[in-house]
Amino acid sequence: MTVQLKGRAEAITIQWIPKYTFMERLGHWLHTATFVPLAVTGMILYFPFLQPLAQGEAGLLIRLVHRIAAVIFGLLPILYFIIQPRRLLLNIREFLPNKDDLGWLKGAPAYYLLGRHEAMPPQGRFNAGEKMNGLVMIIAWFVFGLTGLPMWFGKGVIPPELYRWLVVFHDLAMIVSVCMFLVHLYLAVAHPLMWAGLVSMRFGVTSADYAAEHHAKWYYGPKRAMEIWEAKKREAAQH
Amino acid sequence: MNGKKSEIKMSRREFLGLSALGLGISLAGARPATAVRAASPDEVAILYDPVKCVGCKACQMACKRWNRLPNESTDPLRIYESPWGLSAITWNIIKLRRTEVGWHFFNYQCMHCADAACVEVCPTGALSHDPLGFVSLDRDKCNGCGYCTQFCPYGVPHLQVANLLTGEAKSAKCTLCQDRLWAGIGGPSCAEVCPVGALTWGKRGELLEKARARVTELQSRGMNARIYGENEAGGLHRLSILLDEPEQYGLPSVPKTPAFARAWQRVIQPLGNVAFGAALVGILGAFLFVRRKIRMEEVR
Numbered sequence: 295m296t297v298q299l300k301g302r303a304e305a306i307t308i309q310w311i312p313k314y315t316f317m318e319r320l321g322h323w324l325h326t327a328t329f330v331p332l333a334v335t336g337m338i339l340y341f342p343f344l345q346p347l348a349q350g351e352a353g354l355l356i357r358l359v360h361r362i363a364a365v366i367f368g369l370l371p372i373l374y375f376i377i378q379p380r381r382l383l384l385n386i387r388e389f390l391p392n393k394d395d396l397g398w399l400k401g402a403p404a405y406y407l408l409g410r411h412e413a414m415p416p417q418g419r420f421n422a423g424e425k426m427n428g429l430v431m432i433i434a435w436f437v438f439g440l441t442g443l444p445m446w447f448g449k450g451v452i453p454p455e456l457y458r459w460l461v462v463f464h465d466l467a468m469i470v471s472v473c474m475f476l477v478h479l480y481l482a483v484a485h486p487l488m489w490a491g492l493v494s495m496r497f498g499v500t501s502a503d504y505a506a507e508h509h510a511k512w513y514y515g516p517k518r519a520m521e522i523w524e525a526k527k528r529e530a531a532q533h
Numbered sequence: 534m535n536g537k538k539s540e541i542k543m544s545r546r547e548f549l550g551l552s553a554l555g556l557g558i559s560l561a562g563a564r565p566a567t568a569v570r571a572a573s574p575d576e577v578a579i580l581y582d583p584v585k586c587v588g589c590k591a592c593q594m595a596c597k598r599w600n601r602l603p604n605e606s607t608d609p610l611r612i613y614e615s616p617w618g619l620s621a622i623t624w625n626i627i628k629l630r631r632t633e634v635g636w637h638f639f640n641y642q643c644m645h646c647a648d649a650a651c652v653e654v655c656p657t658g659a660l661s662h663d664p665l666g667f668v669s670l671d672r673d674k675c676n677g678c679g680y681c682t683q684f685c686p687y688g689v690p691h692l693q694v695a696n697l698l699t700g701e702a703k704s705a706k707c708t709l710c711q712d713r714l715w716a717g718i719g720g721p722s723c724a725e726v727c728p729v730g731a732l733t734w735g736k737r738g739e740l741l742e743k744a745r746a747r748v749t750e751l752q753s754r755g756m757n758a759r760i761y762g763e764n765e766a767g768g769l770h771r772l773s774i775l776l777d778e779p780e781q782y783g784l785p786s787v788p789k790t791p792a793f794a795r796a797w798q799r800v801i802q803p804l805g806n807v808a809f810g811a812a813l814v815g816i817l818g819a820f821l822f823v824r825r826k827i828r829m830e831e832v833r
């Protein structure tokens with residue numbers, strides 16, 4: 295698929311290549327559409343200075359929304375597993391960390407703040423940051439479910455000490471996942487280097503140039519990607 | 534872009550602004566420390582004397598009747614101790630305890646601390662210190678968060694869930710029959726009804742004097758008697774005479790809020806605030822910075 299944008303002085307040609315399946319995108323957006331209301335309603339219950347919003351009828355509405363969203367949030371990965379079990383396992387495998395990810399961590403400041411491409415080793419279909427995001431969300435899904443369900447059905451029944459611990463872990467999962475989400479949101483919608491990310495999560499395709507630059511290990515394969523990167527580093531050193 | 538060295542530049546104003554924002558977010562959830570309260574002699578209180586108690590459970594019945602609390606199903610194997618303990622619909626109960634002097638009765642209800650943990654943590658003001666001394670509960674204000682059930686050192690308040698879907702719940706506990714006291718009808722129904730004077734009510738100072746005299750008398754009879762509640766948690770408005778260590782009655786010598794409960798407010802809340810503050814400041818800083826450093830025209 296090729297789209298041509300003709301400007302005044304030159305023509306920019308973007309060659310689009312497929313990146314995400316329909317189910318991946320649907321899952322991603324449904325996850326977002328339930329995570330955000332869960333985070334918002336949860337934080338209203340969590341922050342003492344938002345307590346006035348959690349009172350009376352408003353408080354009941356907030357808790358109702360939290361529970362409805364939680365049901366969908368909880369079912370999504372299960373449905374995905376039922377419909378495309380192999381895909382889900384592949385996705386989870388893609389998120390598992392390996393020692394190459396340290397290179398991303400080292401290069402990230404120079405790359406994301408200063409735009410120095412040669413500082414960033416080649417990345418797979420998900421870069422190490424996205425992998426971290428994915429892994430945190432998977433772990434958080436379990437923690438939210440394992441603490442949230444007893445909080446829901448055990449309120450007033452399970453011993454208060456246990457309840458308190460459930461809330462503590464629910465809150466910790468919230469703190470970690472919401473911080474992760476904020477960074478993810480910024481990179482996806484506002485960071486100039488990441489311009490194609492949002493496009494690919496919306497339409498399933500990415501620019502070939504962008505993929506070569508940002509996901510070289512996926513685009514070229516690991517070996518070729520390393521060679522290209524080494525060459526790039528040598529060139530940068532000469533300047 | 535092409536490997537040329539760049540340095541991080543940010544104006545002082547931006548830096549200060551961002552730092553202030555971060556600090557503000559971190560502090561937004563902090564709660565001011567409250568002073569320790571203490572009971573005064575003129576406040577209303579109850580005194581319980583287990584040596585006088587005959588275990589008739591009239592107090593338990595009177596409590597249910599006045600507060601219109603439904604009955605609980607009874608466990609036939611625990612014929613005497615039923616229901617088993619305090620709950621959202623049982624605010625007053627007599628149990629059997631084995632102490633130095635053998636098996637005897639002991640009455641449990643809200644201790645009405647002068648410095649109550651439940652009042653301190655209640656976010657809505659549903660639980661409050663009444664000028665008469667007891668810990669009042671306004672069920673209309675209660676939002677069912679359950680903090681009181683988690684923080685009470687005596688495990689007194691219980692949550693009653695009204696609706697599973699909305700999570701609607703109300704806290705429930707003995708209010709010393711606050712409506713009776715406010716209306717001037719009389720004292721707490723448990724104390725009013727007690728046929729043997731094991732539960733009595735009146736001014737806390739006078740009850741303390743009575744308790745001291747009673748303790749001396751019981752000691753002269755060879756019992757290891759003592760007062761519980763004179764200074765515990767700022768002073769309780771439910772005073773008890775014990776015949777053994779408080780622990781034998783399941784009462785803490787030093788009533789403390791469970792550590793796990795504090796962990797949330799002291800650690801998790803500030804931790805969360807710092808994390809969110811840092812994340813937001815970092816992102817805003819990065820946004821302002823990157824906007825100038827990386828130009829879209831040069832990005833592939």
Ligand code: HEM
Nearest residue numbers: 332333336337339340364368438439442443445446468700
């Ligand atoms: C499987 C998914 C989830 C379930 C079953 C669940 C369930 C619950 C329940 C039952 C409560 C107690 C509400 C009440 O007071 O009645 C709660 C509170 C809360 N939830 Fe969730 N939740 C889930 C996911 C999430 C997510 C994704 C977030 C945030 C990103 C979140 C953040 C919170 C927070 C901050 C609170 C307030 C806890 C407090 O009192 O400090 N939850 N949740």
